[in-house]
Amino acid sequence: MGLAERRKALGYSQEKLAELLGVDRTTVGRWERGEISPQPCQRPALASTLEISLQEVKILLPPPQAVERGTGRPKPSDHPSAGDPDEMIRREFLRILTVSGALAALPLNEAEALTDGVQRGKPADFARMNGHHP
Structure with missing residues (x-):
């Protein structure tokens, strides 16, 4: 079944x-x-x-498999593996874009305070960064 x-x-x-x-x-x-x-x-x-x-x-659940439509044959992977260096670079780049975008949306004094807090690594600063709503 x-x-x-x-x-x-x-x-x-x-x-x-x-x-x-x-x-x-x-x-x-x-x-x-x-x-x-x-x-x-x-x-x-x-x-x-x-x-x-x-x-x-x-x-x-059947095991997931990439099958080429109409042929029934496995198709080459469209996605690189998680350990692929290009994939790792892409993920890191996206992470940097996300963080810089979040910082750019904050008022300058708030962004500077959070940047200092990140460098010090205080949990309260991380909580402020994650809880900030414009």
């Missing part, structure tokens, strides 16, 4: 299951075809909705 069979046994359409889980209907279809897997945070709700354990969810 797979995910689709369990869903159908409970009388749920893909659309109804998606609605109950707060995801798109196409996401449920992709789970059932093994194109993607539910995120870890989605699995408890999926288990509860399907009235099974988390371990049973794991068993019902």
